[in-house]
Amino acid sequence: MKLSREFYNRPALEVATDLLGKVLVRRFERRILSGTIVETEAYVGPHDLACHASKGRTPRTEVMFGPPGFSYVYQVYGFHFCFNVVTEPEGYPAAVLIRALEPLEGTHRMRQFRGGERRDTDLTSGPGKLCQALAIDKRLNGEDLLENRLWIEDRRFSSGPIAATARVGINYAGKYADKPWRFFVQGNPHVSRTRTLATGH
């Protein structure tokens, strides 16, 4: 059921698209929290200026240089956490950011972690939101995704049509800012709203 080390030991672009429809599972205080992955972004390597590892090896980016199938959790804007899976062989830094889930199990608990009344589509529809909902923080940085606190399963769900757009929030990345390396399940209501999409029509 759990995705194998070999699944992650591939280029980030392949892993990013293959992760759509897979199920992210978090075991926390003996409960299961899970959701189907509906949105990802690929950070393909040291030459990708949007990839944190393009700045070199630092304490923060260390796990990205390690073996595949481990988690890379970092804090953005001092506040929210983002969860990534490390891809490619040891020594080659690349990762896939998990940006949105469709809640599956433990939605009551997720709603508690998110604070207050929230619609299902507001539970895990963004990288910071899903970390809050699944109790993922920096303590899970470097976690082996083949262990039993946090992992990804194949439940043989079909993801539906996949769309690709430019990644979000990386305008500084020069020619890499326009690469269509954000993938999502088209029409799924749990996909995150970007600023431009939020304007509707």
Add this chain to the structure above:
DNA sequence: AGATGGATTTTC
């Protein structure tokens, strides 16, 4: 609907 600012860590 759209813009703005606040929270605050990591890095340069």
Add this chain to the structure above:
DNA sequence: AAAATCCATCTC
């Protein structure tokens, strides 16, 4: 100082 974000709180 700027960032792989989210939310409350204004505006129109």
